[in-house]
Amino acid sequence: MTNNPPNVYLPDMATIVEVVQETPAIKTFRVVLNSEERMRAFHFEPGQVGQLSVLGVGESTFVINSPPTRKEFLQFSVMKVGELTGHLHKLKAGDQIGVRAPLGNHFPYASMKGKNIVFIGGGIGMAPLRTLLLFMLDNRADYGDITLLYGARSPRDMAFGYEVEEWLQRNDMRTVLTVDNGTPEWQHKVGLIPNVLKEINPGPENTVAVTCGPPIMIKFTVQALQELGFDDEQVVTTLEKRMKCGVGICGRCNIGTSYVCKDGPVYTLAQLKQLPAEM
Amino acid sequence: MTTARFLKARDIAPWLEELSTAYTVLAPARHGDTVVFRDFNPANGIDMEHLSATPAKKALLPPCETLFEYKTTKTEEPPYKTAIELHPTLPEGKVLVFGARPCDARAMQIFDRVYDGNQARDPYYTARRNNATIVTLACDHQEETCFCDRVGGSPVDATGSDVLLTPLKAGYVAEALTDKGETLLNSTTFMKADGLKQEALNARHKMLEQVPDRSSFLDMERNLLSLFSDLGFWDKTAQACLSCGACTYLCPTCYCFNITDESHGDSGKRIRTWDNCMSSQFTLEGSGHNPRPTKAHRMRNRIGHKFSYYPQLHDKTLACVGCGRCISNCPVSFDIRNAVACAIQQADAAREHAHD
Ligand SMILES: Cc1cc2nc3c(=O)[nH]c(=O)nc-3n(C[C@H](O)[C@H](O)[C@H](O)COP(=O)(O)OP(=O)(O)OC[C@H]3O[C@@H](n4cnc5c(N)ncnc54)[C@H](O)[C@@H]3O)c2cc1C
Ligand code: SF4
Ligand code: SF4
Ligand code: FES
Numbered sequence: 001m002t003n004n005p006p007n008v009y010l011p012d013m014a015t016i017v018e019v020v021q022e023t024p025a026i027k028t029f030r031v032v033l034n035s036e037e038r039m040r041a042f043h044f045e046p047g048q049v050g051q052l053s054v055l056g057v058g059e060s061t062f063v064i065n066s067p068p069t070r071k072e073f074l075q076f077s078v079m080k081v082g083e084l085t086g087h088l089h090k091l092k093a094g095d096q097i098g099v100r101a102p103l104g105n106h107f108p109y110a111s112m113k114g115k116n117i118v119f120i121g122g123g124i125g126m127a128p129l130r131t132l133l134l135f136m137l138d139n140r141a142d143y144g145d146i147t148l149l150y151g152a153r154s155p156r157d158m159a160f161g162y163e164v165e166e167w168l169q170r171n172d173m174r175t176v177l178t179v180d181n182g183t184p185e186w187q188h189k190v191g192l193i194p195n196v197l198k199e200i201n202p203g204p205e206n207t208v209a210v211t212c213g214p215p216i217m218i219k220f221t222v223q224a225l226q227e228l229g230f231d232d233e234q235v236v237t238t239l240e241k242r243m244k245c246g247v248g249i250c251g252r253c254n255i256g257t258s259y260v261c262k263d264g265p266v267y268t269l270a271q272l273k274q275l276p277a278e279m
Numbered sequence: 280m281t282t283a284r285f286l287k288a289r290d291i292a293p294w295l296e297e298l299s300t301a302y303t304v305l306a307p308a309r310h311g312d313t314v315v316f317r318d319f320n321p322a323n324g325i326d327m328e329h330l331s332a333t334p335a336k337k338a339l340l341p342p343c344e345t346l347f348e349y350k351t352t353k354t355e356e357p358p359y360k361t362a363i364e365l366h367p368t369l370p371e372g373k374v375l376v377f378g379a380r381p382c383d384a385r386a387m388q389i390f391d392r393v394y395d396g397n398q399a400r401d402p403y404y405t406a407r408r409n410n411a412t413i414v415t416l417a418c419d420h421q422e423e424t425c426f427c428d429r430v431g432g433s434p435v436d437a438t439g440s441d442v443l444l445t446p447l448k449a450g451y452v453a454e455a456l457t458d459k460g461e462t463l464l465n466s467t468t469f470m471k472a473d474g475l476k477q478e479a480l481n482a483r484h485k486m487l488e489q490v491p492d493r494s495s496f497l498d499m500e501r502n503l504l505s506l507f508s509d510l511g512f513w514d515k516t517a518q519a520c521l522s523c524g525a526c527t528y529l530c531p532t533c534y535c536f537n538i539t540d541e542s543h544g545d546s547g548k549r550i551r552t553w554d555n556c557m558s559s560q561f562t563l564e565g566s567g568h569n570p571r572p573t574k575a576h577r578m579r580n581r582i583g584h585k586f587s588y589y590p591q592l593h594d595k596t597l598a599c600v601g602c603g604r605c606i607s608n609c610p611v612s613f614d615i616r617n618a619v620a621c622a623i624q625q626a627d628a629a630r631e632h633a634h635d
Contacts, residue, residue: 007367007402009346009538009549055349055363055549056542060565081565096351096363215568242564244538244554247399251535252554252561254580255570256507257588262398276507276579278570 008247011053011098012038017073018093022159023152025080026124027089030066030073031097043102044068046109046131047238047266050101051246052076054087061243061261064101065127067135074099077159079124103246105266107132107210107236116144118202120221122151122193122213126159128238128265129212137173146173147202151193151213154181176200193217194224204229210236215279222269232270239265239279255279282461283476284469287450291327294468295319295377302375302412305338307331319377327378327446330422332608334531335376335383339390339407343552344370346403346538350546368548370403373410375463382427382600384415384439386531389600392593393534412459415440416451419486424603426616428490431497432600435483445479452479496586496597496619502626503587510575512625516618517578519611520557526605526613527555532585532598535561556580582618 013034020028029052033039044064051059066075080089091097109132117136121129129148136143148167152158158177167175177188178196189196193213202209209230211221218237225235241253241260248262256275258264272279286294295304296319304319307326314326315333347367354360376383387408394404418425418434427433437443441460444451452475455461506512527533537554541547554561557578562571571577589598599615606614 006400007369008399009401009403009551010365010367013363013365053540053549055351055365056540056547058540059538085565094358094360096361098363098365214566215570240564240566240568241570242562244536245399249393249399249401249534250538250551250554251393251556251584252537254584254588256583257591276583278576278580 008100009245011051011059011100014074014097014099016091016093016095016097019091022077022161023157025157026077026159027080028065028075028077028159029088029091029097030075031099032073033099034096042071042074045102045106046135047104047106047128048102049104049246049265050074050076050099051103051243052078052084052088053098053100054084054091055096055098057087058084059098059100059244060084061103061240061246063128063131063238063265065130067131067138069135069138074101077124077127100246104261104264107266108268109135112208113142114144114206116202116205116207117146118207118209119146119148119150120193120197120209120211120213121149122217122221123153123157124159125211125213125217125238126150127212129210130160130163132210133167137170140172144206147200148173148175149178149193149197149200150175151178151180151196151217154179155183155186192220194220197221197224198228202228204231204234208234208236212238215240219279232273233268235269237267237269237272239267241265281476282455282464283472283479284453284464285450285472285475286444286453286469288327290450290468291325292321294466295325296321297466297468298375298463302373304375304377305335306377316376325378327416330380330418330425330602330604332604333529334386334602334604335379336386336390336531336534338374338376338411339387339404340394340534340536340553343550344403346549346551348546348548352545367402370406370410373412374407375412375414377414378444379413379415379440380418380602381415381432381434381436381438381440382425382602383531384413385427385432385436386439386600386602387411387413388439389532389589389593389596389598390534392596412441412463413439414442414444414453414460414463416444417446417483417486419446419482421490422603422607424606425601426493426496426603427601429493429496429616430597430599430601431495433487434490435486445482447475447478447482452476454479494620494623496599496623498595499619499623499626500587500590500595503583503622505626505629506622507579507583509625510579512622513575513579514573516582516621517574520574520578520613521611522557522559522574522577523610524555524557525608525610526615527557527581528553529604529608531602531604532600556584578618582615582622586619586622
């Protein structure tokens with residue numbers, strides 16, 4: 001037993017430097033840790049998450065969706081669904097926020113080198129994918145073809161609009177957008193993500209599919225990928241679980257022997273199949 | 280080491296009173312009709328006969344504790360800036376658990392692997408643990424609901440204890456097992472008793488002879504695993520369960536907690552409280568999705584955690600010490616032993632079927 005372990009429950013206080021309204025329900029917060037030294041030493045990997053605190057309200061889990069290759073701030077995009085996220089949405093630039101990060105594992109980007117990558121993001125599930133996508137674009141030569149399929153309920157529910165435009169223009173990646181409900185101005189696809197995925201028909205050869213979104217979308221996307229010939233090792237997903245401690249102690253986030261807060265949130269389908277079906 | 284001393288039954292209270300100056304002493308005492316662990320107070324007496332209804336886990340993990348306090352201040356001039364200061368409140372002071380049972384002491388080691396393991400360390404737990412001394416009372420009988428012998432323990436097991444007390448006629452032989460225990464036995468309340476070591480050993484042997492010969496629940500983590508996909512089995516198992524969670528609050532090995540904030544104007548605190556996986560809200564996500572929507576899912580997790588997940592992660596040690604508190608206190612008499620035995624049977628049958 002050590003005498004003075006670091007206090008894993010104590011957040012770093014941080015300052016919000018910018019708030020971006022992404023969609024009616026999603027705001028992006030760019031934050032900088034108050035301690036310059038802690039900010040400089042802060043190291044994380046694409047896919048890792050953090051617990052954000054509004055003191056007096058509580059904590060919730062969000063992906064650090066800026067890539068480690070861009071470190072002037074840490075970015076979190078938050079969809080308003082309840083109490084804590086509601087309070088977060090009231091915060092402005094200059095306000096204080098608590099950050100416990102980085103937590104969890106990360107995308108296996110090293111073993112993805114040299115492969116084609118298919119990103120399939122639904123709604124706020126685009127946030128973790130954004131981290132990895134930007135990381136890969138910053139290390140473009142390491143990866144093969146990059147395809148992004150991003151879906152949202154309606155055009156105004158698409159987050160990261162400023163970047164989506166840029167992604168559409170790039171000739172070193174393919175970007176396909178879809179919405180469940182189109183509008184007259186909507187230039188892209190209308191249809192559920194799994195159906196559009198089958199339409200684009202990416203080949204499984206030397207390819208990894210990375211998907212994140214609501215549980216129901218993940219379920220049908222995984223089925224579609226299997227129909228397309230992807231095997232369990234070629235499908236990577238990130239899971240959402242209600243979390244408290246974030247460090248594998250409080251016992252809230254387990255699926256069998258695996259604790260999503262420390263062994264996840266990133267899993268291959270092969271790993272998930274070893275665990276009880278509690279997605 | 281292993282100094283032995285003799286403690287006369289009537290000297291217990293004075294001894295604990297003496298210790299109360301240096302320690303917070305928890306001891307089993309009556310509270311109405313039940314025996315529970317409570318702060319020692321001579322007026323409440325001590326109950327050395329019955330297994331307490333509540334375990335001693337609060338010595339290491341209180342039902343509610345403050346992790347830190349915070350204070351918000353605003354600058355007086357515009358633009359109003361807010362600053363927030365955090366003050367962690369690490370526990371101080373020594374705790375003595377008197378009259379823990381062998382199952383209680385072993386249960387604390389089940390906590391240790393999680394809270395003071397190789398990965399994350401919980402500083403609040405570690406502080407309490409380093410300052411805790413456990414005086415265990417060997418059992419002289421097993422209740423009908425006891426089954427420590429089936430999960431790797433025994434009614435006279437000293438694992439995890441600093442001192443082991445063995446009841447003899449007029450009192451207790453106290454044997455020190457650690458340095459902390461040695462220090463305790465220095466008290467002048469005790470009589471020298473190295474000669475009684477053998478008698479204590481004999482008494483414990485006699486107790487062990489009374490333990491019925493019955494099948495063990497060890498080495499079954501794979502068996503259970505084979506049942507995980509059979510939700511029908513868990514549905515049947517959990518049918519009567521009310522999801523009240525009493526079993527987990529009274530269990531010495533259940534350690535899940537919640538973290539919430541309490542605010543009072545500009546200041547407040549972050550607290551943690553016991554929580555339990557039998558409640559439907561435990562895994563309810565912000566989106567409204569619940570990965571453990573039914574009692575069957577939750578029962579599978581509770582039993583799975585104790586008899587399969589934890590042993591797989593921690594050297595095959597079960598996360599159940601067989602104290603039987605969940606059985607004797609369940610409003611619908613759910614018996615975890617039956618559930619586990621059924622699971623073994625079912626898995627064995629399935630395996631034989633596969634071999635046919
Ligand atoms: C690894 C991981 C990464 C994540 N990344 C992101 C991300 O990048 N961006 C993002 O926006 N989200 C992300 N999430 C999800 C996010 O953590 C949740 O949406 C957030 O915690 C909800 O917090 P809340 O306090 O506002 O919701 P809560 O107030 O707790 O609940 C929201 C809703 O849930 C239901 N609910 C919850 N508790 C109860 C209760 N006790 N009784 C009844 N109903 C209840 C209700 O419908 C309620 O309106 C992530 C989650 C995980 C696990
Ligand atoms: S005490 Fe009994 S009824 Fe209550 S949750 Fe436990 S098993 Fe279910
Ligand atoms: S599961 Fe039941 S018998 Fe086992 S340690 Fe917990 S309360 Fe005791
Ligand atoms: S959030 Fe506490 S164990 Fe994962």
